[in-house]
Amino acid sequence: MNVFDVLKERGFVxxxxxxTELRHMLETERVTGYIGYDxxxxxxxxxxxxxxxxxxHLQRGxxxxxxxxxxxxxxxxxxxxxxxMRQMLTKEKIASNLVGIRGQLSRFVEFDDSETxxxxxxxxxxxxxxxxxxxxxxxxxxxxxxxxxxAKGYAERLExxxxxxxxxxxxxxxxxxDYLVLHQRYGCRLQMGGADQWGNIxxxxxxxxxxxxxxxxxxxxxxxxxxxxxxxxxxxxxAVWLSADRxxxxxxxxxxxxxxxxxxxxxxxxxxxxxxxxxxxxxxxDGKTVDEINAAKEELAVAVTALVHGEEAALQARDxxxxxxxxxxxxxxxxxxxxxxxxxxxxxxxxxLLVETGMLPSKKEARRKIEERGIHVNDEMVSDHHRVITMRxxxxxxxxxxxxKKSRRRLLAT
Numbered sequence: 001m002n003v004f005d006v007l008k009e010r011g012f013v014x015x016x017x018x019x020t021e022l023r024h025m026l027e028t029e030r031v032t033g034y035i036g037y038d039x040x041x042x043x044x045x046x047x048x049x050x051x052x053x054x055x056x057h058l059q060r061g062x063x064x065x066x067x068x069x070x071x072x073x074x075x076x077x078x079x080x081x082x083x084x085m086r087q088m089l090t091k092e093k094i095a096s097n098l099v100g101i102r103g104q105l106s107r108f109v110e111f112d113d114s115e116t117x118x119x120x121x122x123x124x125x126x127x128x129x130x131x132x133x134x135x136x137x138x139x140x141x142x143x144x145x146x147x148x149x150x151a152k153g154y155a156e157r158l159e160x161x162x163x164x165x166x167x168x169x170x171x172x173x174x175x176x177x178d179y180l181v182l183h184q185r186y187g188c189r190l191q192m193g194g195a196d197q198w199g200n201i202x203x204x205x206x207x208x209x210x211x212x213x214x215x216x217x218x219x220x221x222x223x224x225x226x227x228x229x230x231x232x233x234x235x236x237x238x239a240v241w242l243s244a245d246r247x248x249x250x251x252x253x254x255x256x257x258x259x260x261x262x263x264x265x266x267x268x269x270x271x272x273x274x275x276x277x278x279x280x281x282x283x284x285x286d287g288k289t290v291d292e293i294n295a296a297k298e299e300l301a302v303a304v305t306a307l308v309h310g311e312e313a314a315l316q317a318r319d320x321x322x323x324x325x326x327x328x329x330x331x332x333x334x335x336x337x338x339x340x341x342x343x344x345x346x347x348x349x350x351x352x353l354l355v356e357t358g359m360l361p362s363k364k365e366a367r368r369k370i371e372e373r374g375i376h377v378n379d380e381m382v383s384d385h386h387r388v389i390t391m392r393x394x395x396x397x398x399x400x401x402x403x404x405k406k407s408r409r410r411l412l413a414t
Contacts, residue, residue, distance in 0.1 A: 002027050003061030009276060010269040011177045012054055014195050014222035017205060022217045025189065026063070027053060030115060033190030034066035034182055036123075036175070036197075038085045040089060041102035046233030046255070047309075050221055054192050055118070056108040058275075065118045066188060067105050069098050072127030075175050091124075099128040101118045104242045107222045107307060119186075123178050139177055139274050141202070143163070148172055151199030172200045179204030183212055205334035224270065237272040243307050250335050253317035258303035258406050261278065262284050264296050268277050324400070331398070331410060338414040339389070345390030350375065350401070353397055358375075369403060376402040 002025045007013050016022055025031060035051045037044065044052070055065040071094045089097075102111075102120050109118040112405070126182060139193070148154060151172060157164040179201075182188035189208075191201045201218040224232040233240045235257075241247040241257050247255075259267055265283015268274055282296050298318060305314035320334040337357045339348060354366040367385045369375050375382040377393055378400050392401040394408035399411040 001061075003058055003063060004044040004219075006061065011132065011266060012057075012221045012270065013029075014217055015198055015218070015220045017106060017202070017217045017219075018019070020370050021215065022219070024188075025215075025217065026061070030035065030063055030180075031187050031190050032188040033064060033192060034068050034179075035192050036068040036070055036178065036186055037101060038073075039069045039071055039094050039097040039101060040200050041068075041240045041241075042097045043246055045242060046102055046240040046252075047224070047231070048242070049304075050224055051193060052105065053270060053290060054219075054221065054291070055105075058190075058192075059109050061117055061329050063082040064116050064186075065109050066182060066186060067109070067118060067120045068118060068178060068182070069101055069122050069124040070178075071098065071124035073123060073171060073178070094124075100154055100243065100247060104308075119324065123174075123181075127174060127177075128179050129352060132215075135177075139180075139211075140173060142207055143173055143176075151203075153196065167233075173360070175200040176204035179216065180211055181208050183208045183214060189215065190217045190219065192219045192221070192407075195222050206320050227260040237365075244313075248335055249313045250320055251319045252308065253301050253305045253314065254321060254406065256304045257297050257321060259297060259300065261293055264293075264300055268300050268303070272300070272307070274303065324410065334410045335408075335412045336412055338412050341391065344389065344391045344394075344413055347390045350377065350382055350387045350389060351385055353389060355400060357401065357409050359401065359407055359409060371400065374404050376400075 004013070004016075004019070004026050016375075035055055036213060037048065037051075048309055055067060058065045071091075090101065098120075105111075105118070105120065110116075111118045111120065117391070148169070149158060152166060154169070154172075159170075159251050175197075177193055179188065191204055193201055198218070203222065205216040205218055208214055226232055235255065238268075239247075240252060242252075244252075256267070262285075264285075268279045268282050269276065275295055285293055289295075301313075302314045302318055305317055309317075320331055322333045324334050337353070339353070350364040350370070351363050354360045354369070355363055360366045360369060366375070370382050370385045370387075373381055377387070377389060378396075389399060389401075389411070394411075394413050398413075400410045401411055402407055
C-alpha cells in the first residue's frame with residue numbers, strides 16, 4: 001500500500017501538495033523525507049508522537065526518513081503558535097538536548113547506513129557556517145516580504161503588542177534553506193510536519209524548485225485534539241513527556257488509559273502500528289459493555305506505552321494501574337510518595353500532600369478540589385481542608401490519595 005494512502009487512511013494527512021504527483025513519486029521512487037524537531041528540551045513530548053509516527057510509516061513503506069533537529073534554528077526561535085519571542089538557548093544546552101531526542105527517536109526508526117536507514121541531522125551544521133551577506137544575496141532574494149507576512153505565524157504575531165522580532169522574521173527563510181540543503185545533500189523531496197508549519201514548508205518546496213529545478217512536496221497533519229476539544233498530550237499538570245524522568249511510565253500509561261471513549265479508534269490509528277481492521281474493532285463502542293470498552297483502552301495504553309518505553313515497562317504500568325484501582329495487580333511500580341513516620345505521628349495535611357506529590361499545582365487548587373468533594377484518602381471522601389493523614393490511614397501498609405476518579409498515588413510510611 002502506498003505510504004501516502006497509509007498516512008491518509010490513518011488520519012495523518014490534513015494538507016498536501018499535488019496529491020496525484022506525490023502518490024506517484026512514493027509509488028515509483030525511494031523517497032527521502034524529513035521532519036524537523038525543536039531541541040528546546042532534552043525530551044520530546046506526546047504531541048511529537050504524531051510526526052514521529054509519520055517518519056516511522058515512511059521508513060516502513062521503503063523510504064528514507066531524516067529527522068532534523070533544529071540546533072541552528074533554535075538559536076533563532078520559531079514564532080509559529082507563539083504569542084511572544086521564544087527563550088534563546090545556548091549551544092551547550094542544545095547539544096545536551098540532542099542526546100535525549102536521538103534516543104527517543106531510535107525507538108521508532110532504524111538509524112543505520114542502509115538505503116532506508118534514518119539519519120539524525122543538526123541543521124547547525126550548515127546554518128552556523130552561513131555568511132550573512134552571501135546568504136541574503138543567494139537565498140533571500142527568492143522571498144517576497146509581502147508574501148511572508150501573510151504566513152499565519154507571522155500574521156498573528158504582527159497583530160499582537162509583542163510584535164515580531166527581526167531575528168524571528170528570518171525563521172521561514174532558514175527553514176526553507178534546510179529543505180534546499182537536504183535536497184542537495186540527500187536528494188530529499190518531501191517534508192512533513194504540523195499544519196502550523198504549512199507556510200514554512202511550502203516556502204521550502206518553492207525554494208527547491210527555484211534553485212535546484214526539482215519537484216518537492218509537503219504533507220502536514222492537523223493539530224490533534226481530544227474529542228473534548230483539549231490539545232492532545234496536555235494535562236492539568238502540563239505536557240506528557242516521552243522521558244520517564246519527566247513523566248513516569250505509570251502516568252504516561254494512565255494518560256492513554258483515560259482517553260475519551262470516542263478517541264480510542266482514532267488514537268489507535270495514529271499512535272500505534274495496529275492493522276486498521278483491528279483499529280476499527282478496537283474503536284467500536286456500539287454494543288460493547290463498559291468492561292469491553294475499558295479493555296480496549298488498556299490495549300491502546302499498553303501499545304503506545306510499549307512503543308515509547310518498551311513492552312515490559314508497559315505491562316508493569318498496566319498491572320500497577322489495575323492494583324491501584326482495586327483489581328488484581330502489582331503496586332510495585334505504582335506512583336509512590338514516601339512520608340516520614342515522624343510527620344505522620346502528628347498528622348500531615350492532605351492539602352500539603354496534594355501539592356508535594358504533584359497531584360495538584362497549588363494549595364488553593366487543593367482546597368477547591370476538597371470543596372468539590374473530589375479528594376479521597378483510601379475510600380473516604382475528604383470534606384474538610386483541615387483533614388490530616390496519620391498512621392491510622394496506613395492499615396493496608398500504605399494509603400491511597402485520590403484526585404477525582406482517575407488520578408491516584410500510593411503513600412508509604414518510612
